[in-house]
Amino acid sequence: MTTSPSVAVITGASSGIGAVYAERFAARGYDLLLVARREDRLRELAAKLESLHGINVQTLTADLAKESGMQAVEEALRSNERISVLVNNAGVAHLAPFTAGSAELHQADIALNITALTRLSLAALTRFQAQNSGTIINIASVVSLHAIAGSAVYSGTKGYVLNFTRGLQQEIEGSNVRIQAVLPAVTATEIWEVSGVSMDHLAPESIMTTENMVDAALAGLDQGEAVTVPPLHDLALWEAYETARLAIFDASRTGVPAPRYQQ
Ligand SMILES: NC(=O)C1=CN([C@@H]2O[C@H](COP(=O)(O)OP(=O)(O)OC[C@H]3O[C@@H](n4cnc5c(N)ncnc54)[C@H](OP(=O)(O)O)[C@@H]3O)[C@@H](O)[C@H]2O)C=CC1
Numbered sequence: 001m002t003t004s005p006s007v008a009v010i011t012g013a014s015s016g017i018g019a020v021y022a023e024r025f026a027a028r029g030y031d032l033l034l035v036a037r038r039e040d041r042l043r044e045l046a047a048k049l050e051s052l053h054g055i056n057v058q059t060l061t062a063d064l065a066k067e068s069g070m071q072a073v074e075e076a077l078r079s080n081e082r083i084s085v086l087v088n089n090a091g092v093a094h095l096a097p098f099t100a101g102s103a104e105l106h107q108a109d110i111a112l113n114i115t116a117l118t119r120l121s122l123a124a125l126t127r128f129q130a131q132n133s134g135t136i137i138n139i140a141s142v143v144s145l146h147a148i149a150g151s152a153v154y155s156g157t158k159g160y161v162l163n164f165t166r167g168l169q170q171e172i173e174g175s176n177v178r179i180q181a182v183l184p185a186v187t188a189t190e191i192w193e194v195s196g197v198s199m200d201h202l203a204p205e206s207i208m209t210t211e212n213m214v215d216a217a218l219a220g221l222d223q224g225e226a227v228t229v230p231p232l233h234d235l236a237l238w239e240a241y242e243t244a245r246l247a248i249f250d251a252s253r254t255g256v257p258a259p260r261y262q263q
C-alpha cells in the first residue's frame, strides 16, 4: 500500500520568503497548497515545482485580508487530512507615520498580518491537536521585538505574531505538534517596495537573501527551536533577553505598587 505525501500549506507563496519555503518543502517531498492573490505567479511556481520534484501542487487564489479569502483557506485546512504543515507567511508592511495612513489601510494590514494568521492557525491546530501531529511556522519579524517611527502598525502586528505563537507553544507542550516563530530581519523581497521604503535606502550588509533566511529558519525548526532569529549570531543576546523578559514577568506578581509609585 502506498501512502500519499503530506501537504504543506504556504501562504504568500507568490514571491519572496513564501516562494522559497515552497521550494524547500517540495524538496523535502511534500505536496503543496500555495496561497496568494497573484494567480499567475502561483501557477508558474506550481508548474516549476511539479516538474522539478515530481510532487503535486495545488494553488488557491485568495485575498487573506478579506473574509472570503480567509474562509477558503480555513476550509482547506479543516477538510484535507493530508495537510501536516502550515506556513503562515503572507504579510504586508506600510512603513510611514501612523497618521498618514487611513483607517482602511491599517485595518487591512491587521486583517492579513493578525486576523488571517490567527484564523488559519485555529483551523490547522484544531486538527493537528486531534491527531497529535503537525507543524505551524509563523513568520514574525525582528520588529516583533522593537518598533521605530513609521512601523507602529507593522511592528504591532508582528509583536502579536510572536506573543500569539508563544501562547500556543505553552498550550501544545508535551504533544507532537510543533509551532515555530521565525523573526527575519531585512530580507531581499518585494515587501520593501510595497512598504514605501526602497531597499536602496538600506545598508547593503544588513540584507539577507530569501534562500539564506529560509534555510536558516528550517535549520532552527529541525533543531527544535521555538523562536528562530536567522541573522542573530550572538545567541547569548537572545538568552539574556529571554531571561530578562521572564524575570520581569515573574517579578511583577507582587500585588503591590512599586515604591517609586507610592506617594
Ligand atoms: N522581507 C523582509 O525584510 C521581512 C519580511 N518579513 C515577513 O515575511 C513575510 C513574507 O514577506 P516577504 O517575502 O518579505 O514579502 P513579499 O512581498 O515578497 O511576499 C508577501 C507575500 O504575501 C502575499 N500577500 C500579500 N497580501 C496578501 C493578501 N491580502 N492576501 C493573500 N496574500 C497576500 C503576497 O502575494 P500576493 O501579492 O500575490 O497576494 C506575497 O506572496 C511577511 O509576513 C513579512 O512581514 C519579516 C521580516 C523581514
Ligand SMILES: N[C@@H](C=O)C(=O)O
Pocket: 093, 095, 140, 141, 142, 143, 184, 185, 186, 191, 192, 195
Ligand atoms: N518586513 C520588514 C519590514 O518591512 C521587517 O519586518 O523588517
